[in-house]
Amino acid sequence: MKTFNILISGVGGQGVLLTSKVIAEAALLSGLDVKQSEVHGMAQRGGSVLSQVRFGEKVFSPIVSEGEANLLIGFEPLETARYLHFLKDDGVVIYNTRPIGTIGVSIAAEKYPADINETIKARAKTVMPFDGTQLAVTAGDKRTLNLVLLGAALKFLPLKESAVLDAIKNTVPKKVLEINQRAFAAGRAQGK
Amino acid sequence: MKKAILSGNEAIARGFIEAGGKLAAAYPGTPSTEVLETLSCEEGIHAEWSVNEKVALEVAIGGALSGVRSLACMKHVGVNVAADPLMTASYTGVNAGLVLFAADDPGMFSSQNEQDTRHFARLGKMPCIEPSDSAEAKEYIKAAFDLSESFDTPVILRTTTRISHCKSVVEVGIAEPRAGRGLARDFGKYVMLPNNAKKRHVFVEDRLLRLKEWAETSPLNQVIDGDTSLGFITSGISFQYVREAFPKAAVLKLGMTFPLPEKLIRKFASSVTKLAVVEELDPFLEEQIKAMGITIHLGKNVLPLAGEFSQRLVQEKISGSALKVNEPVSGLLVRPPTFCPGCSHRGLYTVLSKLKLYVSGDIGCYTLGALPPFSAMHTCICMGASISAAHGTAKGLALQGTQQKPVAVIGDSTFLHSGITGLINMIYNNGDAIVIIMNNDTTGMTGGQEHAGTGRSAKGTEAPRLDIAKLCQAIGVTRVREIDAYNIKDLEKTMKEELAAPGPSVLISNQPCVLRYRVSKKAYVVEKETCKGCKLCLKAGCIALSFTPEGKTGFVEIDPLLCNGCGVCSQLCTSGAMKNS
Numbered sequence: 001m002k003t004f005n006i007l008i009s010g011v012g013g014q015g016v017l018l019t020s021k022v023i024a025e026a027a028l029l030s031g032l033d034v035k036q037s038e039v040h041g042m043a044q045r046g047g048s049v050l051s052q053v054r055f056g057e058k059v060f061s062p063i064v065s066e067g068e069a070n071l072l073i074g075f076e077p078l079e080t081a082r083y084l085h086f087l088k089d090d091g092v093v094i095y096n097t098r099p100i101g102t103i104g105v106s107i108a109a110e111k112y113p114a115d116i117n118e119t120i121k122a123r124a125k126t127v128m129p130f131d132g133t134q135l136a137v138t139a140g141d142k143r144t145l146n147l148v149l150l151g152a153a154l155k156f157l158p159l160k161e162s163a164v165l166d167a168i169k170n171t172v173p174k175k176v177l178e179i180n181q182r183a184f185a186a187g188r189a190q191g192k
Numbered sequence: 193m194k195k196a197i198l199s200g201n202e203a204i205a206r207g208f209i210e211a212g213g214k215l216a217a218a219y220p221g222t223p224s225t226e227v228l229e230t231l232s233c234e235e236g237i238h239a240e241w242s243v244n245e246k247v248a249l250e251v252a253i254g255g256a257l258s259g260v261r262s263l264a265c266m267k268h269v270g271v272n273v274a275a276d277p278l279m280t281a282s283y284t285g286v287n288a289g290l291v292l293f294a295a296d297d298p299g300m301f302s303s304q305n306e307q308d309t310r311h312f313a314r315l316g317k318m319p320c321i322e323p324s325d326s327a328e329a330k331e332y333i334k335a336a337f338d339l340s341e342s343f344d345t346p347v348i349l350r351t352t353t354r355i356s357h358c359k360s361v362v363e364v365g366i367a368e369p370r371a372g373r374g375l376a377r378d379f380g381k382y383v384m385l386p387n388n389a390k391k392r393h394v395f396v397e398d399r400l401l402r403l404k405e406w407a408e409t410s411p412l413n414q415v416i417d418g419d420t421s422l423g424f425i426t427s428g429i430s431f432q433y434v435r436e437a438f439p440k441a442a443v444l445k446l447g448m449t450f451p452l453p454e455k456l457i458r459k460f461a462s463s464v465t466k467l468a469v470v471e472e473l474d475p476f477l478e479e480q481i482k483a484m485g486i487t488i489h490l491g492k493n494v495l496p497l498a499g500e501f502s503q504r505l506v507q508e509k510i511s512g513s514a515l516k517v518n519e520p521v522s523g524l525l526v527r528p529p530t531f532c533p534g535c536s537h538r539g540l541y542t543v544l545s546k547l548k549l550y551v552s553g554d555i556g557c558y559t560l561g562a563l564p565p566f567s568a569m570h571t572c573i574c575m576g577a578s579i580s581a582a583h584g585t586a587k588g589l590a591l592q593g594t595q596q597k598p599v600a601v602i603g604d605s606t607f608l609h610s611g612i613t614g615l616i617n618m619i620y621n622n623g624d625a626i627v628i629i630m631n632n633d634t635t636g637m638t639g640g641q642e643h644a645g646t647g648r649s650a651k652g653t654e655a656p657r658l659d660i661a662k663l664c665q666a667i668g669v670t671r672v673r674e675i676d677a678y679n680i681k682d683l684e685k686t687m688k689e690e691l692a693a694p695g696p697s698v699l700i701s702n703q704p705c706v707l708r709y710r711v712s713k714k715a716y717v718v719e720k721e722t723c724k725g726c727k728l729c730l731k732a733g734c735i736a737l738s739f740t741p742e743g744k745t746g747f748v749e750i751d752p753l754l755c756n757g758c759g760v761c762s763q764l765c766t767s768g769a770m771k772n773s
């Protein structure tokens with residue numbers, strides 16, 4: 001198969017890394033070559049974070065360049081818009097509509113863009129926006145947003161559902177597995 | 193064999209285990225931290241957080257001399273701190289293998305500069321090895337130990353952020369049993385008095401020649417046959433970008449980037465029509481290859497010296513034509529990092545900002561106080577610099593006729609790393625500044641590692657807990673006070689008292705990092721009717737707050753999912769609109 005490229009963006013502390021970890025594990029379980037890149041340190045303090053997963057027959061670079069992404073999973077609208085130009089022409093966007101203000105917004109020095117949803121819609125053919133935070137809170141913990149979004153993304157992933165389910169089991173700590181599985185199911189139902 | 197997805201750092205840790213490594217010492221630093229974190233879970237390995245990189249390397253040197261394979265880990269700037277023992281360890285050589293793992297940060301995701309560690313290998317005349325993915329990282333650290341022992345030299349294993357923090361598939365092997373070599377005693381080799389060092393310098397030069405010869409046929413350096421109209425010499429992550437951008441081209445991939453295999457390079461260069469050298473940061477390979485008299489057609493004449501590369505960048509710069517891509521959405525707000533909701537640093541900076549004090553800064557989460565809305569840090573150079581620089585600033589101002597007490601702000605981990613020496617110096621030299629030690633009981637910025645003041649070792653076991661206040665008193669500071677960084681009124685009062693008091697003082701905040709210790713208090717709520725829309729609370733600079741310009745005055749809201757209940761904003765509110773009961 002041709003290399004499949006995914007970008008996962010959000011705000012530091014939202015749990016972006018777990019989503020990419022599960023996808024990478026699912027790709028490995030499917031017998032594919034996979035590379036995943038993430039950013040640690042400074043950006044995790046409430047900054048903009050990006051994780052990238054690429055899988056296929058043989059993957060060289062661990063990062064996705066502009067115009068190469070098949071799928072963009074956004075944890076927050078502004079952080080989704082930031083990476084739209086990385087999408088292929090037929091790239092898909094799945095994102096959580098719950099905004100998180102920047103520090104500039106919080107101090108009323110700047111305004112969160114009111115038309116952010118329209119901006120995203122205008123730049124991609126297939127867009128799936130929904131309040132993932134609400135689904136995560138309903139599942140039992142706002143931190144399960146990563147699994148909610150993964151569930152919603154499932155139908156666009158060239159991976160078998162069973163591989164993804166096994167990857168969740170292998171990756172998510174036992175203590176919180178059940179609530180994460182619930183979050184995944186909620187996301188999946190949303191994505192259908 | 194089991195396949196796993198490991199980051200470069202996890203793979204290095206795994207390789208260390210498989211190589212029979214026994215002792216690892218490190219100081220945290222992005223992107224290097226996870227090697228020691230991974231090893232700390234391993235039985236039969238001594239893994240420690242040392243107080244700084246110099247100490248970590250010296251501990252590893254001691255371990256190697258005792259007869260066990262030893263590793264020191266740090267980020268690129270840590271090598272500056274460890275440079276002193278490193279340069280002379282090159283002369284003494286090793287007993288059991290000694291490897292220094294250093295992680296560079298092109299693109300500066302989390303660093304204060306973009307220096308290129310490979311220069312240290314050249315300066316110290318020791319080998320530098322660079323893996324290009326996790327599988328290689330695991331194998332290369334094993335090779336590094338073999339090389340260290342067979343050539344009697346420390347070896348630098350160098351990665352960059354994209355190697356350390358990218359994950360790829362690794363086949364996990366088994367740990368080879370390795371008996372210790374026993375303690376080495378050799379006056380001429382390990383006691384670097386001038387007369388011994390003179391002989392060892394000759395040894396070092398000869399060793400370098402032998403290493404060059406070895407490099408010619410080393411499996412670390414590989415030729416990938418292909419189209420010879422344009423051939424590439426590259427290493428590390430750049431190799432992956434080259435393969436992605438020019439999959440058919442001939443490539444000489446250097447796994448060892450110092451010393452270089454001259455004959456191999458010459459042969460490769462003469463086999464291609466045009467030669468490109470692709471490396472991030474400095475023209476380290478390029479300058480050495482040019483010094484061999486070889487023509488490089490494409491190198492730093494087209495590739496940038498600053499920032500990281502990508503497959504797109506390599507393709508565009510080498511081919512000289514821009515790819516057609518979509519423009520980013522224009523005018524988007526940037527999202528700089530900021531204090532976590534509930535962070536104790538926030539209260540401190542609210543006050544420092546209000547009092548408009550000159551703040552000599554340091555490196556850690558508290559560096560974020562330099563950003564708006566606080567803008568209350570005026571220097572940030574390197575770890576430990578805050579206190580010494582504040583001392584110099586006070587002296588310099590006095591020489592210009594200005595009596596002004598600067599404030600130094602430093603974290604607990606940074607204070608123990610290299611702030612202590614600055615404080616001793618300030619006291620000894622009759623200095624005058626306010627030193628604020630933000631003791632949040634962890635090394636916060638790098639993800640919450642233990643240190644000598646947390647009472648726990650890297651392995652999580654109980655350890656002696658250093659008492660920072662007592663230490664400062666022992667140094668000779670007479671005014672040592674504890675502060676509550678969440679209590680803005682008290683803090684302001686204390687600051688004013690200390691500014692007025694003659695002589696230096698140390699103020700210590702002892703509030704745990706909310707992220708590391710998962711502190712979470714009940715969220716505050718704003719009574720819309722009571723809020724006057726004055727925005728005073730927004731000076732807390734917290735992302736849980738937002739202002740809605742609706743109604744007569746507008747009002748502030750608190751996001752219940754983000755608020756941590758620290759109460760700093762509520763102390764700034766003069767109308768009593770913020771409640772958490």
Ligand SMILES: Cc1ncc(C[n+]2csc(CCOP(=O)(O)OP(=O)(O)O)c2C)c(N)n1
Binds near residue numbers: 221270602604630636
């Ligand atoms: C020489 C050097 N080593 C390591 C680092 C990486 N680093 C940045 S900040 C920091 C420590 C921060 O801990 P602390 O001083 O306790 O402050 P906190 O982040 O907890 O507020 C480290 C280790 C560095 N920048 N320079």
